[in-house]
Amino acid sequence: MLLYCKTLISELRKTKPGSARLWFIGPMPPPIHGQSVYNTTLLEFLRHYREPTCLPLGGTRSEKMAGALLLPLIMLVFARRGDDVYTSPPGQGGVWAFLLTIATLRVRRLDHYIHHHSFRPINQSPALSAKLLAGIGGKYQHHIFLSDGMRERYAALYLNGQQQSQSLVLPNSFLFYEPIDHMPERSGPVTLGHLSVITREKGIVYLMELADRMFRVRSDFRLVLAGPVRDPSLKEEILAFCARHPDKAVYLGPVYGKEKAAFYRAIDIFVLPSRLLDEADPLVLLESYSSGCDVVASSTGCIPERIRSDDRLLSFVPNDDCTLMGRIIDQCNIDRGGVSSMCVTHARQLYADARQAAMRFFGALSISIPVNAFPDRSERAQKL
Numbered sequence: 001m002l003l004y005c006k007t008l009i010s011e012l013r014k015t016k017p018g019s020a021r022l023w024f025i026g027p028m029p030p031p032i033h034g035q036s037v038y039n040t041t042l043l044e045f046l047r048h049y050r051e052p053t054c055l056p057l058g059g060t061r062s063e064k065m066a067g068a069l070l071l072p073l074i075m076l077v078f079a080r081r082g083d084d085v086y087t088s089p090p091g092q093g094g095v096w097a098f099l100l101t102i103a104t105l106r107v108r109r110l111d112h113y114i115h116h117h118s119f120r121p122i123n124q125s126p127a128l129s130a131k132l133l134a135g136i137g138g139k140y141q142h143h144i145f146l147s148d149g150m151r152e153r154y155a156a157l158y159l160n161g162q163q164q165s166q167s168l169v170l171p172n173s174f175l176f177y178e179p180i181d182h183m184p185e186r187s188g189p190v191t192l193g194h195l196s197v198i199t200r201e202k203g204i205v206y207l208m209e210l211a212d213r214m215f216r217v218r219s220d221f222r223l224v225l226a227g228p229v230r231d232p233s234l235k236e237e238i239l240a241f242c243a244r245h246p247d248k249a250v251y252l253g254p255v256y257g258k259e260k261a262a263f264y265r266a267i268d269i270f271v272l273p274s275r276l277l278d279e280a281d282p283l284v285l286l287e288s289y290s291s292g293c294d295v296v297a298s299s300t301g302c303i304p305e306r307i308r309s310d311d312r313l314l315s316f317v318p319n320d321d322c323t324l325m326g327r328i329i330d331q332c333n334i335d336r337g338g339v340s341s342m343c344v345t346h347a348r349q350l351y352a353d354a355r356q357a358a359m360r361f362f363g364a365l366s367i368s369i370p371v372n373a374f375p376d377r378s379e380r381a382q383k384l
Contacts, residue, residue: 083110110140190222198227205237272284294312
C-alpha cells in the first residue's frame with residue numbers, strides 16, 4: 001500500500017507546472033496479465049513523444065481499494081482543462097470501483113478515452129456497469145475498441161449517438177507485430193499447437209478431445225501444448241492425455257523468449273478453441289501468422305475479423321471440427337511453404353491496417369507522430 005502511494009506521488013511530480021498533462025490510468029504490473037502487459041508497452045511507446053502521468057489502479061486488493069478513492073481525488077485536484085485523459089478500465093467487477101473516477105472526470109468536464117480490452121460486456125449483455133460507465137461519462141467520453149465489429153456491437157448496447165460517432169478503433173497489432181527474419185523450414189509430421197495461460201475456458205479440454213478422435217484415424221500429425229497451468233486437476237488431465245499419446249502429444253510447460261519463438265517455429269497450425277468471456281483480440285493470432293503458422297479458432301471476440309478465412313472457425317461440433325482440422329492438415333502436407341507464405345502476408349495486412357488506426361488514435365491524444373514512428377516491418381516480411 002505504501003509503495004503504491006509513493007508511486008502516485010512520484011508520477012504527480014514528473015510534469016512541469018502549467019503544462020498540459022497526458023493522464024494514463026489503468027492496470028499495470030504487477031500482476032502480469034494481458035491488459036497490464038499491453039498498457040506497459042503502450043506507455044513506453046507514448047514516452048517517445050509525450051511524457052504521460054501514469055496512475056496505476058493497484059495490484060493487490062488493498063491497493064485497488066486505495067486507488068478507487070485516491071484517483072478521483074487526484075483528478076479533482078490536479079487535472080486541468082486541456083489535459084488529455086486515457087483510461088484502461090479494469091475487467092470484470094473492477095469497473096464498479098472505477099466509476100467514481102469517471103464521475104470525477106465528468107464533474108471536471110474533461111474529455112477522456114475509455115479503451116476496452118474485454119468482450120465480457122457484450123457477451124453478458126446487458127451489463128449494468130457498462131451502462132453506468134457510458135451514462136456517467138456522457139458527451140465527454142470517447143470509446144476505443146479493438147475492431148469495427150466490437151465497436152458496432154458495444155455501441156448498439158450501450159452508447160448514445162454522439163459517443164458512437166466519436167469512438168475509435170485501435171487493433172492490438174500496431175504494437176506487437178514482429179515478423180520473423182526468415183521462414184522456418186518445418187519438417188516431419190504437421191504440428192498443431194496451443195499456447196496460453198491454459199484454462200478450461202481457453203478450450204484446452206475440447207482440443208484434447210478433438211485430438212483424441214483424430215489420433216484414432218490418422219497418424220500424420222502431432223500436438224504441442226505450452227503455457228502455465230494453475231489448475232492442478234487440469235494439469236493432471238493434460239499430462240494424462242500426453243501419456244496416452246507419448247509419440248504424438250507433448251506439454252512443454254511455460255515458454256518465454258527464445259523458447260516461445262522456438263514453439264512458433266515448430267508448429268504449422270495454431271489452435272485456439274477459446275470460450276473465454278473476456279476474449280477479445282488475442283495476440284497469439286498475430287504471433288502465429290507472423291511466424292507463418294495457420295490458425296484455427298473459435299468465433300469469440302474479434303477473432304472472426306482477424307482470422308484469414310471463415311472456413312477456419314470452429315463450430316464446436318466435434319465431427320465437423322475434426323473434418324476441418326483434417327482438411328487443413330492435408331493442405332499443409334500438400335503445400336507447407338505456400339500455407340506459411342499466405343499466413344505471413346495476412347499478418348502484414350493486419351499490421352498495415354492497425355498502423356492507420358494508430359495514427360488517428362495518437363492524433364486524438366494531441367500527439368504528433370512522425371512518419372517513421374511505425375517502421376514498415378512488412379518490408380522485411382515481404383522478402384520471406
